[in-house]
Amino acid sequence: MENENFEEFLQYCQQRIEKKLGCVLAEHKDSSSRLHETISYSVLSGGKRLRPTLAYAAAEALGGITKDTDLVSVSVEFIHTYSLIHDDLPSMDNDSLRRNKPTCHIVFGEALAILAGDALQTMAFQQLTKLNRVKPELSLRLIACLADAAGDRGMVKGQAIDVASVNQKLTLEKMQLMHRKKTGAMIHASIIMGALSTGQATPLQLKALDNYGSSIGLAFQVKDDILDVIGDTKIIGKKAGSDQALNKATYVKLLGLNGAKEKILELHASAVNALSIFDEDAKQLRAIADYIISRKF
Numbered sequence: 001m002e003n004e005n006f007e008e009f010l011q012y013c014q015q016r017i018e019k020k021l022g023c024v025l026a027e028h029k030d031s032s033s034r035l036h037e038t039i040s041y042s043v044l045s046g047g048k049r050l051r052p053t054l055a056y057a058a059a060e061a062l063g064g065i066t067k068d069t070d071l072v073s074v075s076v077e078f079i080h081t082y083s084l085i086h087d088d089l090p091s092m093d094n095d096s097l098r099r100n101k102p103t104c105h106i107v108f109g110e111a112l113a114i115l116a117g118d119a120l121q122t123m124a125f126q127q128l129t130k131l132n133r134v135k136p137e138l139s140l141r142l143i144a145c146l147a148d149a150a151g152d153r154g155m156v157k158g159q160a161i162d163v164a165s166v167n168q169k170l171t172l173e174k175m176q177l178m179h180r181k182k183t184g185a186m187i188h189a190s191i192i193m194g195a196l197s198t199g200q201a202t203p204l205q206l207k208a209l210d211n212y213g214s215s216i217g218l219a220f221q222v223k224d225d226i227l228d229v230i231g232d233t234k235i236i237g238k239k240a241g242s243d244q245a246l247n248k249a250t251y252v253k254l255l256g257l258n259g260a261k262e263k264i265l266e267l268h269a270s271a272v273n274a275l276s277i278f279d280e281d282a283k284q285l286r287a288i289a290d291y292i293i294s295r296k297f
Contacts, residue, residue, distance in 0.1 A: 006287035010053060017052040017077060018044075020070050024127070038108045038116040043081050046099050048295075050220075051076040051186060054288060055194030058209060061282035062198045068133045069197040072142065076190045078124035079150045082117040083159075083186070089113060092163070121150070134199045142193055149189035158182025162248070170249040176218065178249075183224070184217025191285075208277050212285065215271035220292050222264045225250040227296075229257060268293045 004012065021043055030036045052073035059069040088095040088103040089110060096106050105113035128146065131139045148154055158181030165178065191213040195201040201209075229252050251260040271289040275282050 004284075006284060006291065009057070009284050009287070010291075013053040013056045014049045016056070016070070017049050017073050020074050021077060024074055024123070028123070034108070034112060035115055035119065038104060038112045039119055041107060042085050042104045042116060043078070043120070045101055049077065050288075051080050051190040054187065054190040054213075054285075055197070057282075057284040057288055058191045058194030059198050061278055061285055062195050062205060063200045063281075064198065066133050066197055066199075068131050068199075069194055071127045071130055072193045072197045073190075075124040075127040075146060076186060076193065078120045078127070079146065079155075080186060082120035082124070083150075083155060085113050085117040085120070087159070092159075124150075131197075134197065138196060138199060142196055145189050145193055145196070149185040154181055154185035154189075155183075158185065165249045168249065170254070172254060175249050175251070175254060179218055179221040180214065183221040184214065187217035187220060188213035204277065208274050211274035212271050212289075215267045215274065216289055216292055219264050219267035219271065219289070222251045222260055222267065223293060223295060225252050226257065226260050226264070228252070264293050 025036075025040050025043060028036060028039075055069060055073045055076060056065050059065045084098060085104045087093055088098055089105055095103055097103060103113075104116060108116070124146065125143065128139065128143045131142065134142070150156065158178050161174075161178040162182055165175075170178070188210070191209050192206065195206060195209055228250065251263060255263060268289055272286055275285055278285070
C-alpha cells in the first residue's frame with residue numbers, strides 16, 4: 001500500500017474495518033434479540049473510523065498490517081461506539097442526532113442503549129483474547145493498554161470531568177487534562193495498539209508514537225470545539241452548537257476562535273515533528289495529522 005495516497009488509504013481502512021465489524025456482529029447475531037439490533041444499528045451507522053485507521057497506519061509504519069491489527073481495530077471501534085452511545089444519553093449530553101441519524105436511545109430507548117454500550121465494551125476485550133500472532137506477554141500489554149485508555153484513568157475519567165465542568169470555568173490546564181482523557185486517550189491507544197500488533201515496535205518508536213498520539217488526540221478535540229461553532233449540522237452529523245447550548249468548557253470559549261485555530265496548528269506541528277524518526281512508511285500517520293486539522297466533520 002506504499003503508493004496509496006491518503007484518500008485511498010482511508011477508503012481501504014474503512015472498507016476493511018466495515019467488513020471485520022460485520023463479521024464479528026454476524027458471529028453474535030441472534031434474530032430474536034432486540035439487543036443485537038441495537039448494537040448493529042450503532043456500530044454500522046458509518047462514521048470516520050478514525051481509530052481503526054490510526055491503528056492500521058501505525059502498523060503500516062512498523063512493517064505491515066496483520067490479522068492481530070484487525071482484532072485491535074475492531075476492539076477500539078467497539079469501545080468508541082459504546083462511548084458514543086453512552087455520551088448521547090439524556091443523563092449525559094442528551095443528543096438526538098449522531099452521524100446524521102437518530103441516536104441509539106432515541107430509536108431503541110434508554111435501557112437498551114445502555115445495555116448495547118455495556119455489551120460493546122465486553123465485546124471489545126473479547127476481541128483481544130483472540131490475538132494469535134503476538135507473544136502472550138504482548139497480548140496482555142494490549143489488553144492493559146485498552147483498559148487504561150477506556151477506563152477510570154482514561155476516557156471515563158475525562159467524561160467525569162466533562163460532566164462536572166458544565167457551567168464551570170476551567171483553566172486551560174484542566175481542560176487539556178479533560179480532553180487528553182476523554183478523547184485523546186482512545187486515539188492515543190489506537191496508535192500504540194496498532195504498533196504493538198506488529199510485534200516489531202521498539203521503545204524508541206513507541207515513544208515517538210506516544211508523543212504523536214498525545215498531540216493529535218488533543219488536536220482532534222480542539223477541531224471538534226471549532227466545528228461546534230462554525231460547522232454545519234448536516235455536515236458534522238450532529239447538532240452544531242450543542243456544546244454552547246450546554247454551556248460546556250471548550251477551547252473556543254477559553255481561547256477564542258482564533259486562539260483555538262492557533263492551538264490546533266501548534267499541536268499539528270508537534271505531531272509531525274514526533275514522526276521525524278520514521279521514514280516514508282509513516283506517511284499515512286503524517287497525512288492523518290493533516291486530515292484532523294482540516295476535516296469538516
